[in-house]
Amino acid sequence: MYSDDEGREEYLFKIVVIGDSAVGKSNLLSRYARNEFSANSKATIGVEFQTQSMDIDGKEVKAQIWDTAGQERFRAVTSAYYRGAVGALVVYDISRRMTFESVGRWLDELKSESPFFT
Template structure:
């Protein structure tokens, strides 16, 4: 009995793949380090290839695991990392508020994300390094405006002082969970509505199956 309970608990676990994308040196690795280990590396080196961390969250009493992939921003590694976008259901699209060119690259990163992922991937636009107030080149309103135009969540963060870092990751994970929960609920409602009296179940057929079945049935009534 204990084994069954353990198996039941395991089926309630969720694993979501989330990718961090954006130009080199916008702070992707430090965002992940701050969120996963509450660490910050002022002299961190550029990521080569791909690294990932798994973080657990409890949502509605269920254990949700976010497998967060940190992709290299340098052009020469893009061919290596592009395969790792596949299967991602969430993304943090990161730019540096103190470097205008990293914000100008967001459109390209968004296109790449949609090329390798489902168009419905839950995405948050993250303006990182909000602690660099005096060096700001991208106004908050501009970041927010782009996010609204593209249908993205938006948040400014600082991996240095940890502001909004956890909130940014949790926003994505919770939205993915909510979408999945709605799909599961809808599926359960369809299954419930298919069950009618005496325990009999109505078999729902695809339209092509119905047409094929109709073509094989003898025609009723009419002559010529």
């Protein structure tokens, strides 16, 4: 919690979006943050984030939502982005059972990388 220039309380929460490659993490975030969707989106390299603000009971609440790469080669990079997260969204593709079967592995990684999720 912190105060803005006008003395109004503000809150910032870091949320990570995780899951296998090409399950729709970036499009999910794009739809939420900008109300956009791209059928031809490209794979995320490393990590990207969007901040969404909302007013709740006269307080500004910001969700900083981190979109992580799902490819195995970026796994070492993405583990650092769990730090400070207070929430996570695990995404899978309902048309690809393998991505659902990976959910347990993503949850295990989340628990091992962030003490908040243990």
